[in-house]
Amino acid sequence: MTEKKFQAGYVAIVGKPNVGKSTLLNAFLNFKLSIVTPKPQTTRKKILGILNGTDYQIVFIDTPGWITPHYELQKFMMQYLQESLQDADLVLLLVEYSDWPQDLEQIGQKIASLQKKVILVINKIDKIQKEQLLPIIADYQKLFPVSGYVPISALKGDGVELLLQEILKELPEHPAYFPADYSSDQNERFFVTEIIREKILKIFAKEIPYACHIELEEFREKAGRKDLIRAVIYVDHDSQKGIIIGRGGQALKKVGELARKDIETFLQREVYLELFVRVMENWRKKSSALKKLGY
Ligand SMILES: Nc1nc2c(ncn2[C@@H]2O[C@H](COP(=O)(O)OP(=O)(O)OP(=O)(O)O)[C@@H](O)[C@H]2O)c(=O)[nH]1
Ligand SMILES: [Mg+2]
Numbered sequence: 001m002t003e004k005k006f007q008a009g010y011v012a013i014v015g016k017p018n019v020g021k022s023t024l025l026n027a028f029l030n031f032k033l034s035i036v037t038p039k040p041q042t043t044r045k046k047i048l049g050i051l052n053g054t055d056y057q058i059v060f061i062d063t064p065g066w067i068t069p070h071y072e073l074q075k076f077m078m079q080y081l082q083e084s085l086q087d088a089d090l091v092l093l094l095v096e097y098s099d100w101p102q103d104l105e106q107i108g109q110k111i112a113s114l115q116k117k118v119i120l121v122i123n124k125i126d127k128i129q130k131e132q133l134l135p136i137i138a139d140y141q142k143l144f145p146v147s148g149y150v151p152i153s154a155l156k157g158d159g160v161e162l163l164l165q166e167i168l169k170e171l172p173e174h175p176a177y178f179p180a181d182y183s184s185d186q187n188e189r190f191f192v193t194e195i196i197r198e199k200i201l202k203i204f205a206k207e208i209p210y211a212c213h214i215e216l217e218e219f220r221e222k223a224g225r226k227d228l229i230r231a232v233i234y235v236d237h238d239s240q241k242g243i244i245i246g247r248g249g250q251a252l253k254k255v256g257e258l259a260r261k262d263i264e265t266f267l268q269r270e271v272y273l274e275l276f277v278r279v280m281e282n283w284r285k286k287s288s289a290l291k292k293l294g295y
Contacts, residue, residue: 008057008174009089011167014081014111016104017041017065019096020123024154025049025062028164032266033184033191034062035198039209041065042201044073045295046080048185050178056168057176061088066107073284076295085111090170091118092163093146097128101139108144117170118146121163126153189216192263196231196275199258200244203251208243211236213283213293217276227271229263234280234293244277252277 013021017040025034029049035042047062061084064077085091091111095104111118120140125133137149148166152159178185193214201209218230233255235241245252252275260273283289 004055005173006055006057006175007168007171008059008176009171010059010061010087010177011090011092011171012061012063012084012088013092013094014063014066014085014107015094016096016099016107017067019065019094019099020154021065021094022047022062024092024094024121024123024152024160025060027154027157027160028058028060029183031183035194035201037198037201039201041067041074041077041210042198044077044080045186046084050182050184052176052180056171057178057180058164058167058171059177071285072287072290073295076287076290085114085116088116089172090167091116092121092167093118093144094121094123095140096124097122097133097136097151098124101143105143112145118144119148119150119163119166119170120144120146122149122151123154125151126156126158188267189219191266192216192219192229193231195262195266196233196255196259198262199255200233202258203255204243208235208240211240211284212244213280215293227267227269228274229271230274230276233275233277234283235277236279236281236283236285238279241277241279 013024015021022034022036022043026032028051033049034047043062043064049060051058063081063084066081067074069075069078133151147170150159150163150166152163193216196214197212200212213234215232217232218228220228233244235244256273256275260271264270280289
């Protein structure tokens with residue numbers, strides 16, 4: 001009997017905004033790593049999530065939703081997407097069952113031009129009847145010559161195990177890229193800022209969440225005491241500051257309460273969370289500001 005060789009590779013999860021890319025990453029990891037909200041353009045960076053099996057390591061890359069960029073931050077987001085595609089051994093093109101396949105033609109062509117292996121993943125099938133699925137798959141088959149088609153519900157976990165098996169069929173033989181106890185390349189501080197941003201996306205309407213960037217000013221761990229986390233919410237116009245703070249500070253308090261609970265779950269320890277709001281005029285539109293903010 002030949003010994004089974006170790007497999008490892010980078011698997012980029014790409015698709016339009018809001019199709020469930022981050023939900024799928026979390027479903028693979030069985031852990032909430034990447035933030036998820038009902039609003040498009042939730043994910044802004046590439047986020048590695050590492051799944052370690054006994055004889056494989058899959059480095060998933062969660063990416064920002066595929067858009068035509070209109071301002072600097074969105075250009076950086078699309079740069080992260082392009083880098084993720086370049087790095088990938090395998091691409092999961094995630095679509096919603098209700099997307100028009102024609103709308104994805106450009107994306108499909110771009111991926112095809114990179115000559116990467118692609119699995120087309122049709123998500124949110126919990127929202128339709130089984131018999132509606134076959135014509136959808138047939139429509140995609142006409143447009144995308146891909147290695148496989150897997151219908152899933154990332155939210156419910158249906159089809160995720162099957163998709164994992166399909167990925168393992170395509171994953172190269174390669175030694176592990178990361179130590180087996182790594183689950184991401186980003187540190188705790190990054191995920192703390194993401195959790196705060198998730199709550200802002202959930203609480204505030206319209207442009208407000210898109211105008212926010214979170215920075216940690218202090219993250220102090222003390223033996224026998226709760227950690228102290230001081231975070232600044234940067235907005236890009238003075239008028240947004242009052243909205244984030246809310247009447248009598250109520251809105252900011254709500255963000256803090258919701259974020260603290262999730263940060264504690266994430267870190268598995270109790271924390272004090274202090275939030276401040278500051279203005280950094282037009283930070284989203286200036287590449288110098290974006291670079292300073294770590295984009
Ligand atoms: N019904 C249903 N909803 C889903 C499923 N997967 C994701 N969602 C929901 O779709 C919304 C978007 O999910 P995300 O995982 O944030 O989507 P995304 O593709 O990462 O979005 P961006 O980061 O903005 O590009 C959330 O409200 C999810 O709960 C699914 O399988 N079924
Ligand atoms: Mg996302």
